[in-house]
Amino acid sequence: MKKFFRTFFAALLAFIIGSLLCMFIFFGILGAMFSFADTSEEVTVKPNTVLHIMLDQPVQERGGNNLSNIDVFNLSMESSTGLNDLVKGIKKAADDPNIKLVYMDLSHIAIGLAQLEELREALVQFKESEKPIIAYGDNFSQSAYYLSTVADKIYLNPYGALALQGLSVEVTFFKRLLEKLQIDVQIIRHGKFKSAVEPFMLDEMSKENETQLLSFTNSIWRHWLEKIAAARQADVKKLQALIDDYTFSIVSPAAAALENGLVDGLVYKDELLDELARLTGVNTEKDLALLNIAKYAKTVAPNLTAKDRIAVVYADGEISLGKSKDGITDWQFANLLRDLRRKDNVKAVVLRVNSPGGSAQASEIIARELALLNEIKPVVVSMSNYAASGGYWISTPSRAIVANPTTLTGSIGVFGIVPNMEKGLRNHLGLTVGVAKTTKAADFPSVTRPLTAQERNKFQGMVDNTYTQFVANVAKDRETTEKNVDEIGQGRVWTGLQALENGLVDYLGGLDHAISIAAGLAELTNYRVTELPEQKDPFTQLLEMFKNTSINAKGTIFQTYKQLEKQAEQLLQTKVLARMPFDVEIY
Numbered sequence: 192m193k194k195f196f197r198t199f200f201a202a203l204l205a206f207i208i209g210s211l212l213c214m215f216i217f218f219g220i221l222g223a224m225f226s227f228a229d230t231s232e233e234v235t236v237k238p239n240t241v242l243h244i245m246l247d248q249p250v251q252e253r254g255g256n257n258l259s260n261i262d263v264f265n266l267s268m269e270s271s272t273g274l275n276d277l278v279k280g281i282k283k284a285a286d287d288p289n290i291k292l293v294y295m296d297l298s299h300i301a302i303g304l305a306q307l308e309e310l311r312e313a314l315v316q317f318k319e320s321e322k323p324i325i326a327y328g329d330n331f332s333q334s335a336y337y338l339s340t341v342a343d344k345i346y347l348n349p350y351g352a353l354a355l356q357g358l359s360v361e362v363t364f365f366k367r368l369l370e371k372l373q374i375d376v377q378i379i380r381h382g383k384f385k386s387a388v389e390p391f392m393l394d395e396m397s398k399e400n401e402t403q404l405l406s407f408t409n410s411i412w413r414h415w416l417e418k419i420a421a422a423r424q425a426d427v428k429k430l431q432a433l434i435d436d437y438t439f440s441i442v443s444p445a446a447a448a449l450e451n452g453l454v455d456g457l458v459y460k461d462e463l464l465d466e467l468a469r470l471t472g473v474n475t476e477k478d479l480a481l482l483n484i485a486k487y488a489k490t491v492a493p494n495l496t497a498k499d500r501i502a503v504v505y506a507d508g509e510i511s512l513g514k515s516k517d518g519i520t521d522w523q524f525a526n527l528l529r530d531l532r533r534k535d536n537v538k539a540v541v542l543r544v545n546s547p548g549g550s551a552q553a554s555e556i557i558a559r560e561l562a563l564l565n566e567i568k569p570v571v572v573s574m575s576n577y578a579a580s581g582g583y584w585i586s587t588p589s590r591a592i593v594a595n596p597t598t599l600t601g602s603i604g605v606f607g608i609v610p611n612m613e614k615g616l617r618n619h620l621g622l623t624v625g626v627a628k629t630t631k632a633a634d635f636p637s638v639t640r641p642l643t644a645q646e647r648n649k650f651q652g653m654v655d656n657t658y659t660q661f662v663a664n665v666a667k668d669r670e671t672t673e674k675n676v677d678e679i680g681q682g683r684v685w686t687g688l689q690a691l692e693n694g695l696v697d698y699l700g701g702l703d704h705a706i707s708i709a710a711g712l713a714e715l716t717n718y719r720v721t722e723l724p725e726q727k728d729p730f731t732q733l734l735e736m737f738k739n740t741s742i743n744a745k746g747t748i749f750q751t752y753k754q755l756e757k758q759a760e761q762l763l764q765t766k767v768l769a770r771m772p773f774d775v776e777i778y
Contacts, residue, residue, distance in 0.1 A: 234490050236289045239471040240480040242280070242487060244293060246300040250274050252507045252545050252575060253722060254485065274306050274575075275722070276488035278703065281313045283491050285320040291471045292323045294481070295342065297335040303545075303576035304411065305595035305687070307334055309701035311418075314341045323470070327463045333358070336453070337415050340422035349457040353448040355419075355439035358408045366394045373614035377642050379650045380606035381658035384683035387770055388606050403683050410686040411597050423452055494719040501709050502531055503541045503702070504723045509770070510549030510557070510581040519546055519585075521553035527724055528560040532567055538718065539569045539709035542589065543702055548581030548770035551605060551657050555584065558664065562588035569712035573705035574598040574696070579684055581769040583695070584661060587668035590712055593705040594687030594696040601695055603665060604682025605658040607650055607767050609636045657767050669694060 254273025284290040293314070302310070314324060318341070326342035328335055331353045339345050347353060369376060369391060376391040386400040396404070420427045433439065438447055448454045458466070464476040473479055504527065508518030531537050542561065548554065564570055565588055572578070572586040574594040579602035586592055586600075594600055616622040616639065624639040635646055642650065662680055666673045671694060679685070679693045690696040698704065710718060 239291045244295040250302040279491045280484040280488035298329040304597040305576040308595040345454045347454045375611040377609040497719040499718045521556040539713035544578040545575035546582035551769040554581035571709040592696040593698045598687035601685040603680035
């Protein structure tokens with residue numbers, strides 16, 4: 192027996208030592224990855240440099256230390272580009288004598304619609320420098336082509352395609368799946384357009400939901416079409432007629448795009464690079480000075496001489512209660528806004544919102560702190576891709592709201608979901624649940640039994656009261672009537688263009704426009720911009736990822752699992768939510 196224990200403990204010790212060695216090796220590899228990805232390298236800008244823009248990796252709201260693109264299994268880490276860095280780089284390039292032109296390779300892009308609009312507007316302003324912009328694509332998706340139309344010359348691969356077909360929105364419905372699993376979804380909502388719950392209760396779109404989807408997609412499409420037609424000196428009606436005839440569908444040859452004046456030439460990549468070499472005065476592609484905009488953005492120096500500051504607070508993700516490391520939490524943002532109230536050198540605040548909403552209570556807690564801050568110093572809201580439902584809730588206690596034309600906002604509505612899994616657990620898993628409780632309400636709400644009539648009425652009252660409060664807040668902050676807010680509310684989603692018309696926002700524009708408005712309200716001419724919340728270093732993020740077991744494998748299967756997990760999380764949130772109908776993917 193002693194021999195057994197000696198062998199056992201020796202094996203256990205060897206296992207522990209081996210595990211520790213593996214952990215140190217693993218951290219060492221990750222450390223090497225971080226060192227290779229270090230953003231502190233010095234960037235040299237040579238004369239006649241071509242500023243190179245590629246958007247093939249997801250564009251975040253802000254750049255910096257971000258481990259969202261870490262691929263542990265392939266031991267690689269893709270760089271994370273921030274929209275803030277892109278805009279900063281473009282602004283500096285306009286006045287930089289070493290930057291000769293901008294070259295955009297848009298064969299693959301991953302960027303939100305409002306972010307796309309903001310980037311395009313920055314390039315429109317860059318053109319005032321009279322430096323050329325060249326766009327190229329092996330293929331152009333619709334969003335890629337829309338961005339490319341800001342360029343002086345657009346080139347397409349001779350065997351490529353330009354997709355210009357119109358916009359569509361797809362919604363997946365889970366009603367039949369839930370019926371097979373014998374899960375009864377008990378839904379309480381306020382707002383006929385509050386369609387967040389429809390995937391759980393219907394197997395096709397309601398008329399109200401179809402109406403709002405068509406409304407905001409048509410608003411975006413008309414905006415795009417007018418901008419494209421103006422840039423290419425085309426007639427909008429003729430362009431729409433060509434699109435209706437499938438002239439620019441994904442299977443159309445590149446020749447159709449050239450013939451109809453949507454591109455300026457059909458060239459291969461090597462020919463395009465030779466053209467860039469000619470424009471910059473070098474002999475061959477080998478001598479071409481290409482500089483990625485993410486690296487170039489590191490050369491943008493902050494105004495360190497200014498004492499006064501404008502704080503840009505990034506509110507990115509779903510809104511929730513607690514101390515979660517992801518998204519927008521009441522605990523983190525309430526404390527942050529409270530701290531900004533006390534900082535004398537911060538003269539104004541811009542809240543950059545990119546959120547579909549979430550917890551109604553968390554939204555109100557954040558909105559309360561924002562209102563208190565706004566009483567002391569001006570707060571201006573800048574809306575990105577989404578600022579809807581709870582995202583709009585936290586935007587209203589401000590002196591001005593700035594949205595992009597294609598921002599999705601509004602969605603003033605509230606809902607709650609209580610799934611009843613009693614039959615599914617019993618019939619599929621053989622599980623039954625017994626409850627001993629001191630009062631009738633002790634287990635309310637429960638996912639293992641149906642709601643009683645009294646409980647449903649109480650839950651409906653909670654939802655109705657929350658909606659009434661939401662409407663009252665918007666009416667007060669936007670200086671209008673509750674009747675007017677209710678008419679444009681009811682959970683309906685609007686684009687920034689529509690929101691400007693119905694009074695939900697004040698201006699159209701991007702983050703820079705919001706900052707300039709804040710500077711004007713605070714009467715500032717010399718100031719520096721501080722971005723918050725402060726970003727953590729990569730190793731701290733890594734430790735938190737391990738703590739929360741959130742290092743993810745990449746790939747289609749994992750992405751599909753995450754989508755299903757997100758739907759399941761929403762289904763199990765037995766609380767009052769102010770959230771957009773669903774995650775809108777516009778194609």
